[in-house]
Amino acid sequence: MFDVRRVVSRLCNYEGYQGYCLNAKLQTQYPWHYFGCRYAWHHYPGFIRHLISCFMTASWPFRCLYQSIKCWRRVAKFIEKQSQYSAIQLLIKQFSFSLCSGIPPIVFYRFGFYIDNHGRDVAAYLYNHELKGLFLKLNNFNKDLAIDNKYEFFVRCQQHKLPTVPVLFHYKNGAKHGMALNTQIDLFSKPAYSCQGKGTEYWKYIGDGKYKNSHGLCFSTQQLDRYFKTRSKSEDLIVQPYIKNHPDLAKLFSNQVVTGRLITAKVDQHYEYLSGLIKLPVANRITNNSGLSYPVNSETGRLGPGRLYRPGGKAFTHYPKTQALIEGRKIPNWCLAKQMVCDAHQLFPDFIFLGWDVVFSDQGVMLLEVNQFWEAEMIQLVHNEPLGSSQFSEIVKKQLIL
Numbered sequence: 001m002f003d004v005r006r007v008v009s010r011l012c013n014y015e016g017y018q019g020y021c022l023n024a025k026l027q028t029q030y031p032w033h034y035f036g037c038r039y040a041w042h043h044y045p046g047f048i049r050h051l052i053s054c055f056m057t058a059s060w061p062f063r064c065l066y067q068s069i070k071c072w073r074r075v076a077k078f079i080e081k082q083s084q085y086s087a088i089q090l091l092i093k094q095f096s097f098s099l100c101s102g103i104p105p106i107v108f109y110r111f112g113f114y115i116d117n118h119g120r121d122v123a124a125y126l127y128n129h130e131l132k133g134l135f136l137k138l139n140n141f142n143k144d145l146a147i148d149n150k151y152e153f154f155v156r157c158q159q160h161k162l163p164t165v166p167v168l169f170h171y172k173n174g175a176k177h178g179m180a181l182n183t184q185i186d187l188f189s190k191p192a193y194s195c196q197g198k199g200t201e202y203w204k205y206i207g208d209g210k211y212k213n214s215h216g217l218c219f220s221t222q223q224l225d226r227y228f229k230t231r232s233k234s235e236d237l238i239v240q241p242y243i244k245n246h247p248d249l250a251k252l253f254s255n256q257v258v259t260g261r262l263i264t265a266k267v268d269q270h271y272e273y274l275s276g277l278i279k280l281p282v283a284n285r286i287t288n289n290s291g292l293s294y295p296v297n298s299e300t301g302r303l304g305p306g307r308l309y310r311p312g313g314k315a316f317t318h319y320p321k322t323q324a325l326i327e328g329r330k331i332p333n334w335c336l337a338k339q340m341v342c343d344a345h346q347l348f349p350d351f352i353f354l355g356w357d358v359v360f361s362d363q364g365v366m367l368l369e370v371n372q373f374w375e376a377e378m379i380q381l382v383h384n385e386p387l388g389s390s391q392f393s394e395i396v397k398k399q400l401i402l
Helices: 003-013 024-029 032-041 046-080 087-101 105-110 119-126 127-137 149-158 221-231 248-251 334-343 377-381 391-401
Strands: 167-172 175-178 187-191 203-208 210-213 219-220 235-240 260-266 270-282 292-295 353-361 365-373
Touching: 032 046, 032 127, 046 087, 046 105, 087 105, 087 119, 105 365, 105 377, 127 377, 127 391, 149 235, 167 203, 167 221, 175 221, 210 221, 219 221, 221 235, 260 334, 260 377, 270 334, 270 377, 270 391, 292 377, 334 353, 334 365
Parallel strands: none
Antiparallel strands: 167 175, 167 235, 187 203, 187 235, 203 210, 210 219, 260 270, 260 353, 270 292, 353 365
Protein backbone atom coordinates (compact mmCIF):
# COMPACT_ATOMS: atom_id res chain seq x y z
CA MET A 1 0.00 0.00 0.00
CA PHE A 2 1.27 3.47 -0.88
CA ASP A 3 2.34 5.26 2.30
CA VAL A 4 2.61 9.02 1.77
CA ARG A 5 4.24 9.61 5.17
CA ARG A 6 6.94 7.03 4.43
CA VAL A 7 7.73 8.53 1.02
CA VAL A 8 7.91 12.07 2.46
CA SER A 9 10.14 10.85 5.29
CA ARG A 10 12.55 9.17 2.87
CA LEU A 11 12.75 12.28 0.69
CA CYS A 12 13.36 14.48 3.72
CA ASN A 13 16.17 12.26 4.97
CA TYR A 14 17.73 11.42 1.60
CA GLU A 15 21.26 12.70 1.16
CA GLY A 16 21.98 11.60 -2.41
CA TYR A 17 21.96 15.09 -3.88
CA GLN A 18 22.29 18.26 -1.89
CA GLY A 19 23.08 20.86 -4.52
CA TYR A 20 26.55 21.95 -3.48
CA CYS A 21 27.17 25.63 -2.84
CA LEU A 22 30.95 25.33 -2.64
CA ASN A 23 32.64 27.88 -4.86
CA ALA A 24 34.22 26.99 -8.20
CA LYS A 25 37.77 27.07 -6.82
CA LEU A 26 36.97 24.47 -4.16
CA GLN A 27 35.13 22.33 -6.70
CA THR A 28 38.30 22.27 -8.80
CA GLN A 29 40.47 21.47 -5.81
CA TYR A 30 38.13 18.73 -4.55
CA PRO A 31 36.18 17.51 -7.61
CA TRP A 32 34.62 14.51 -5.85
CA HIS A 33 31.73 16.66 -4.57
CA TYR A 34 30.50 17.31 -8.10
CA PHE A 35 31.04 13.78 -9.41
CA GLY A 36 29.70 12.18 -6.24
CA CYS A 37 26.36 13.94 -6.72
CA ARG A 38 26.23 13.81 -10.51
CA TYR A 39 26.64 10.04 -10.84
CA ALA A 40 24.45 9.04 -7.88
CA TRP A 41 21.56 8.88 -10.39
CA HIS A 42 23.48 7.42 -13.35
CA HIS A 43 21.05 4.50 -13.81
CA TYR A 44 18.20 6.89 -14.72
CA PRO A 45 17.69 8.42 -18.19
CA GLY A 46 19.15 11.88 -18.71
CA PHE A 47 15.94 13.90 -18.43
CA ILE A 48 14.96 12.01 -15.26
CA ARG A 49 18.35 12.83 -13.72
CA HIS A 50 17.83 16.52 -14.47
CA LEU A 51 14.36 16.47 -12.92
CA ILE A 52 15.64 14.69 -9.81
CA SER A 53 18.61 17.02 -9.39
CA CYS A 54 16.38 20.09 -9.82
CA PHE A 55 13.89 18.79 -7.29
CA MET A 56 16.56 17.77 -4.77
CA THR A 57 18.34 21.11 -5.11
CA ALA A 58 15.15 23.17 -4.85
CA SER A 59 13.94 21.17 -1.86
CA TRP A 60 17.28 21.22 -0.06
CA PRO A 61 16.46 24.24 2.18
CA PHE A 62 13.36 22.42 3.46
CA ARG A 63 15.11 19.06 3.80
CA CYS A 64 18.03 20.79 5.49
CA LEU A 65 15.72 22.42 8.02
CA TYR A 66 13.98 19.11 8.73
CA GLN A 67 17.26 17.24 9.21
CA SER A 68 18.73 20.09 11.28
CA ILE A 69 15.85 20.06 13.76
CA LYS A 70 15.96 16.27 13.92
CA CYS A 71 19.71 16.21 14.69
CA TRP A 72 19.52 19.17 17.04
CA ARG A 73 16.84 17.56 19.20
CA ARG A 74 18.98 14.44 19.51
CA VAL A 75 22.44 15.83 20.28
CA ALA A 76 22.19 19.55 21.10
CA LYS A 77 22.14 19.12 24.89
CA PHE A 78 25.30 17.04 24.79
CA ILE A 79 27.13 19.27 22.29
CA GLU A 80 26.11 22.43 24.15
CA LYS A 81 28.36 21.39 27.05
CA GLN A 82 31.38 21.16 24.72
CA SER A 83 30.86 24.40 22.82
CA GLN A 84 30.47 28.08 23.60
CA TYR A 85 27.05 28.23 21.95
CA SER A 86 23.59 27.85 23.43
CA ALA A 87 21.22 25.22 22.03
CA ILE A 88 19.37 27.78 19.88
CA GLN A 89 22.63 29.22 18.57
CA LEU A 90 23.76 25.70 17.65
CA LEU A 91 20.59 25.10 15.67
CA ILE A 92 20.95 28.38 13.74
CA LYS A 93 24.65 27.78 13.12
CA GLN A 94 24.06 24.19 12.06
CA PHE A 95 21.24 25.07 9.66
CA SER A 96 23.08 27.95 7.98
CA PHE A 97 26.31 25.95 7.74
CA SER A 98 24.63 22.88 6.20
CA LEU A 99 22.45 24.97 3.89
CA CYS A 100 25.38 26.89 2.43
CA SER A 101 27.85 24.01 2.18
CA GLY A 102 25.38 21.32 1.13
CA ILE A 103 26.46 18.77 3.72
CA PRO A 104 24.12 16.66 5.89
CA PRO A 105 23.44 18.42 9.22
CA ILE A 106 24.64 15.42 11.23
CA VAL A 107 28.12 15.94 9.78
CA PHE A 108 28.23 19.39 11.38
CA TYR A 109 28.39 17.65 14.76
CA ARG A 110 30.26 14.51 13.71
CA PHE A 111 33.36 16.37 12.53
CA GLY A 112 33.16 19.15 15.08
CA PHE A 113 32.40 21.93 12.60
CA TYR A 114 30.63 23.76 15.44
CA ILE A 115 34.08 24.51 16.89
CA ASP A 116 35.49 27.79 15.62
CA ASN A 117 37.70 27.41 12.52
CA HIS A 118 37.01 23.68 12.19
CA GLY A 119 34.50 24.35 9.44
CA ARG A 120 37.13 25.85 7.17
CA ASP A 121 38.07 22.36 5.90
CA VAL A 122 34.51 21.32 5.04
CA ALA A 123 35.33 20.91 1.34
CA ALA A 124 38.36 18.70 2.04
CA TYR A 125 36.19 15.91 3.48
CA LEU A 126 34.59 13.10 1.49
CA TYR A 127 31.08 12.34 2.74
CA ASN A 128 29.37 8.96 2.71
CA HIS A 129 26.50 10.05 0.46
CA GLU A 130 29.07 10.94 -2.24
CA LEU A 131 30.76 7.52 -2.23
CA LYS A 132 28.56 5.64 -4.66
CA GLY A 133 28.49 8.25 -7.41
CA LEU A 134 32.20 9.04 -7.11
CA PHE A 135 33.46 5.45 -7.04
CA LEU A 136 31.16 4.35 -9.84
CA LYS A 137 32.64 7.11 -11.98
CA LEU A 138 36.24 6.32 -10.96
CA ASN A 139 35.73 2.63 -11.71
CA ASN A 140 34.00 3.31 -15.05
CA PHE A 141 30.87 1.60 -13.68
CA ASN A 142 32.63 -1.77 -13.67
CA LYS A 143 31.13 -4.62 -11.66
CA ASP A 144 32.64 -7.76 -10.18
CA LEU A 145 30.57 -10.50 -8.55
CA ALA A 146 33.39 -11.29 -6.12
CA ILE A 147 33.03 -7.80 -4.60
CA ASP A 148 29.27 -7.99 -4.16
CA ASN A 149 29.00 -11.66 -3.17
CA LYS A 150 30.90 -12.90 -0.10
CA TYR A 151 30.93 -16.51 -1.26
CA GLU A 152 32.37 -15.57 -4.65
CA PHE A 153 35.00 -13.50 -2.85
CA PHE A 154 35.99 -16.55 -0.82
CA VAL A 155 36.26 -18.65 -4.00
CA ARG A 156 38.37 -15.99 -5.74
CA CYS A 157 40.79 -15.84 -2.79
CA GLN A 158 41.03 -19.62 -2.65
CA GLN A 159 41.84 -19.79 -6.34
CA HIS A 160 44.75 -17.39 -5.83
CA LYS A 161 45.85 -18.93 -2.52
CA LEU A 162 45.15 -15.84 -0.43
CA PRO A 163 44.41 -16.54 3.25
CA THR A 164 40.73 -15.93 3.91
CA VAL A 165 38.17 -16.80 6.56
CA PRO A 166 36.75 -20.22 5.51
CA VAL A 167 33.20 -20.62 4.26
CA LEU A 168 31.98 -23.88 5.76
CA PHE A 169 28.61 -23.90 4.03
CA HIS A 170 26.92 -22.02 1.25
CA TYR A 171 23.12 -22.08 1.22
CA LYS A 172 21.34 -21.08 -1.97
CA ASN A 173 17.72 -21.57 -3.07
CA GLY A 174 17.04 -23.93 -0.19
CA ALA A 175 20.04 -26.16 -0.91
CA LYS A 176 23.28 -26.55 1.04
CA HIS A 177 26.77 -26.77 -0.42
CA GLY A 178 29.66 -27.83 1.81
CA MET A 179 30.51 -30.39 4.45
CA ALA A 180 28.05 -31.93 6.90
CA LEU A 181 27.01 -29.64 9.73
CA ASN A 182 28.82 -31.45 12.57
CA THR A 183 31.60 -28.99 13.34
CA GLN A 184 30.62 -28.40 16.99
CA ILE A 185 32.15 -24.93 16.96
CA ASP A 186 30.71 -21.43 17.20
CA LEU A 187 29.44 -20.13 13.87
CA PHE A 188 28.62 -16.90 12.04
CA SER A 189 25.89 -16.84 9.39
CA LYS A 190 25.33 -13.91 7.07
CA PRO A 191 23.67 -13.13 3.72
CA ALA A 192 26.12 -13.43 0.83
CA TYR A 193 25.06 -10.01 -0.46
CA SER A 194 24.74 -8.26 2.90
CA CYS A 195 26.30 -4.95 3.84
CA GLN A 196 26.86 -3.19 7.17
CA GLY A 197 26.34 -6.45 9.07
CA LYS A 198 22.65 -6.76 8.16
CA GLY A 199 21.29 -10.25 8.70
CA THR A 200 24.41 -11.49 10.51
CA GLU A 201 23.83 -14.03 13.29
CA TYR A 202 26.23 -15.52 15.85
CA TRP A 203 25.54 -19.15 16.77
CA LYS A 204 27.21 -20.35 19.95
CA TYR A 205 27.71 -24.08 20.30
CA ILE A 206 26.35 -24.99 23.75
CA GLY A 207 27.04 -28.70 23.59
CA ASP A 208 24.95 -31.80 22.98
CA GLY A 209 24.69 -30.90 19.27
CA LYS A 210 22.86 -27.63 19.92
CA TYR A 211 23.42 -24.01 18.89
CA LYS A 212 22.01 -20.81 20.37
CA ASN A 213 22.00 -17.37 18.77
CA SER A 214 22.02 -13.88 20.27
CA HIS A 215 18.21 -13.66 19.94
CA GLY A 216 17.67 -16.70 22.15
CA LEU A 217 16.84 -19.18 19.40
CA CYS A 218 18.12 -22.66 20.24
CA PHE A 219 18.38 -25.30 17.50
CA SER A 220 19.75 -28.77 17.14
CA THR A 221 22.14 -29.44 14.27
CA GLN A 222 19.30 -30.66 12.04
CA GLN A 223 17.02 -27.77 12.99
CA LEU A 224 19.75 -25.23 12.30
CA ASP A 225 20.38 -26.81 8.91
CA ARG A 226 16.67 -26.49 8.07
CA TYR A 227 16.65 -22.90 9.34
CA PHE A 228 19.50 -21.96 7.01
CA LYS A 229 17.83 -23.70 4.07
CA THR A 230 14.58 -21.82 4.70
CA ARG A 231 16.35 -18.46 4.91
CA SER A 232 18.32 -19.19 1.74
CA LYS A 233 15.12 -19.37 -0.30
CA SER A 234 14.91 -15.59 -0.04
CA GLU A 235 18.66 -14.75 0.16
CA ASP A 236 21.93 -16.66 -0.27
CA LEU A 237 23.67 -17.46 3.02
CA ILE A 238 27.21 -18.31 4.00
CA VAL A 239 28.26 -19.92 7.29
CA GLN A 240 31.74 -19.26 8.67
CA PRO A 241 33.56 -20.34 11.84
CA TYR A 242 33.84 -17.94 14.75
CA ILE A 243 37.37 -16.51 14.56
CA LYS A 244 39.52 -16.15 17.67
CA ASN A 245 41.77 -13.12 18.08
CA HIS A 246 45.55 -13.21 17.91
CA PRO A 247 46.85 -13.85 21.48
CA ASP A 248 48.24 -10.31 21.72
CA LEU A 249 44.81 -8.88 20.89
CA ALA A 250 42.85 -11.37 23.00
CA LYS A 251 44.53 -9.91 26.09
CA LEU A 252 43.21 -6.46 25.19
CA PHE A 253 39.80 -7.11 23.68
CA SER A 254 38.68 -10.37 25.30
CA ASN A 255 36.47 -12.37 22.91
CA GLN A 256 35.39 -9.38 20.78
CA VAL A 257 36.61 -10.11 17.26
CA VAL A 258 39.04 -7.45 16.04
CA THR A 259 38.49 -6.52 12.39
CA GLY A 260 40.73 -4.23 10.39
CA ARG A 261 39.48 -1.95 7.62
CA LEU A 262 42.39 -1.28 5.26
CA ILE A 263 42.08 1.00 2.22
CA THR A 264 44.14 0.39 -0.93
CA ALA A 265 44.47 2.35 -4.16
CA LYS A 266 45.57 1.60 -7.68
CA VAL A 267 48.26 4.12 -8.58
CA ASP A 268 49.33 3.86 -12.22
CA GLN A 269 49.99 0.11 -12.52
CA HIS A 270 50.81 -0.73 -8.92
CA TYR A 271 48.82 -0.92 -5.69
CA GLU A 272 49.40 1.03 -2.50
CA TYR A 273 48.05 1.05 1.03
CA LEU A 274 46.36 4.35 1.95
CA SER A 275 44.83 4.23 5.40
CA GLY A 276 43.35 1.90 7.99
CA LEU A 277 41.67 1.33 11.33
CA ILE A 278 40.41 -1.49 13.50
CA LYS A 279 36.75 -1.90 14.41
CA LEU A 280 35.08 -3.49 17.40
CA PRO A 281 31.47 -4.06 18.46
CA VAL A 282 30.01 -2.11 21.36
CA ALA A 283 27.64 -3.29 24.09
CA ASN A 284 26.15 -6.67 23.14
CA ARG A 285 26.29 -6.25 19.38
CA ILE A 286 27.81 -9.02 17.27
CA THR A 287 28.87 -6.75 14.39
CA ASN A 288 31.20 -3.77 14.52
CA ASN A 289 29.28 -1.42 12.22
CA SER A 290 28.91 1.98 13.90
CA GLY A 291 30.98 0.58 16.75
CA LEU A 292 34.27 1.65 18.29
CA SER A 293 37.16 2.31 15.89
CA TYR A 294 40.86 2.94 16.52
CA PRO A 295 43.20 4.49 13.92
CA VAL A 296 46.31 2.54 12.93
CA ASN A 297 49.59 4.30 12.14
CA SER A 298 50.44 3.18 8.61
CA GLU A 299 54.17 2.83 9.29
CA THR A 300 54.35 1.43 12.81
CA GLY A 301 51.00 -0.35 13.14
CA ARG A 302 50.40 1.33 16.49
CA LEU A 303 46.93 2.33 17.59
CA GLY A 304 45.68 5.82 18.37
CA PRO A 305 42.72 6.84 20.55
CA GLY A 306 39.41 5.33 19.46
CA ARG A 307 36.18 7.05 18.47
CA LEU A 308 32.55 6.07 18.29
CA TYR A 309 30.62 6.84 15.13
CA ARG A 310 28.45 9.43 16.81
CA PRO A 311 28.47 13.22 17.10
CA GLY A 312 30.67 14.72 19.78
CA GLY A 313 31.99 11.36 20.95
CA LYS A 314 34.97 11.36 23.29
CA ALA A 315 38.31 9.71 22.52
CA PHE A 316 38.91 6.26 23.99
CA THR A 317 42.48 5.53 25.07
CA HIS A 318 41.26 2.32 26.74
CA TYR A 319 38.85 -0.38 25.61
CA PRO A 320 35.68 0.06 27.72
CA LYS A 321 34.91 -3.63 28.22
CA THR A 322 38.34 -4.73 29.51
CA GLN A 323 39.73 -1.31 30.57
CA ALA A 324 42.96 -2.29 28.81
CA LEU A 325 45.15 0.56 27.50
CA ILE A 326 44.86 0.56 23.70
CA GLU A 327 46.60 3.76 22.60
CA GLY A 328 50.17 2.98 21.57
CA ARG A 329 49.61 -0.79 21.27
CA LYS A 330 50.89 -2.45 18.11
CA ILE A 331 48.76 -4.59 15.81
CA PRO A 332 50.46 -7.98 15.21
CA ASN A 333 51.46 -8.82 11.63
CA TRP A 334 50.59 -5.30 10.48
CA CYS A 335 53.10 -5.16 7.62
CA LEU A 336 51.92 -8.57 6.43
CA ALA A 337 48.31 -7.33 6.43
CA LYS A 338 49.21 -4.28 4.33
CA GLN A 339 51.06 -6.41 1.79
CA MET A 340 48.22 -8.93 1.67
CA VAL A 341 45.55 -6.35 0.78
CA CYS A 342 47.79 -4.80 -1.87
CA ASP A 343 48.31 -8.25 -3.40
CA ALA A 344 44.57 -8.93 -3.23
CA HIS A 345 43.79 -5.64 -5.00
CA GLN A 346 45.59 -7.04 -8.05
CA LEU A 347 42.66 -9.43 -8.47
CA PHE A 348 40.41 -6.41 -9.07
CA PRO A 349 42.37 -4.20 -11.50
CA ASP A 350 39.25 -2.30 -12.67
CA PHE A 351 38.74 -0.69 -9.26
CA ILE A 352 40.74 2.34 -8.12
CA PHE A 353 39.95 2.22 -4.39
CA LEU A 354 38.89 -0.76 -2.28
CA GLY A 355 38.25 -1.26 1.41
CA TRP A 356 39.32 -4.60 2.89
CA ASP A 357 38.04 -6.23 6.06
CA VAL A 358 40.85 -8.23 7.64
CA VAL A 359 40.94 -10.36 10.81
CA PHE A 360 44.04 -10.74 12.97
CA SER A 361 43.38 -14.27 14.20
CA ASP A 362 45.25 -16.87 16.21
CA GLN A 363 45.93 -18.55 12.85
CA GLY A 364 47.37 -15.44 11.23
CA VAL A 365 46.05 -12.58 9.09
CA MET A 366 43.03 -13.51 6.94
CA LEU A 367 40.86 -11.61 4.50
CA LEU A 368 37.18 -11.43 5.39
CA GLU A 369 35.58 -9.39 2.59
CA VAL A 370 36.10 -6.47 0.24
CA ASN A 371 34.05 -3.28 -0.14
CA GLN A 372 33.75 -0.97 -3.12
CA PHE A 373 31.92 1.69 -1.09
CA TRP A 374 33.88 1.87 2.16
CA GLU A 375 33.13 4.19 5.08
CA ALA A 376 35.00 7.35 4.20
CA GLU A 377 33.64 9.37 7.11
CA MET A 378 34.83 6.84 9.71
CA ILE A 379 38.36 6.82 8.27
CA GLN A 380 38.54 10.62 8.42
CA LEU A 381 36.94 10.79 11.85
CA VAL A 382 39.34 8.47 13.66
CA HIS A 383 42.44 9.84 11.90
CA ASN A 384 41.22 13.41 12.47
CA GLU A 385 42.24 14.34 8.95
CA PRO A 386 40.20 14.91 5.75
CA LEU A 387 41.00 12.75 2.74
CA GLY A 388 41.58 15.97 0.83
CA SER A 389 44.83 16.36 2.77
CA SER A 390 46.08 12.90 1.81
CA GLN A 391 47.27 11.05 -1.28
CA PHE A 392 43.63 10.16 -1.95
CA SER A 393 42.98 13.66 -3.31
CA GLU A 394 45.78 13.50 -5.88
CA ILE A 395 44.75 10.04 -7.08
CA VAL A 396 41.13 11.12 -7.55
CA LYS A 397 42.04 14.28 -9.46
CA LYS A 398 44.40 12.36 -11.72
CA GLN A 399 41.76 9.73 -12.50
CA LEU A 400 39.01 12.26 -13.18
CA ILE A 401 41.24 14.33 -15.44
CA LEU A 402 42.22 11.22 -17.39
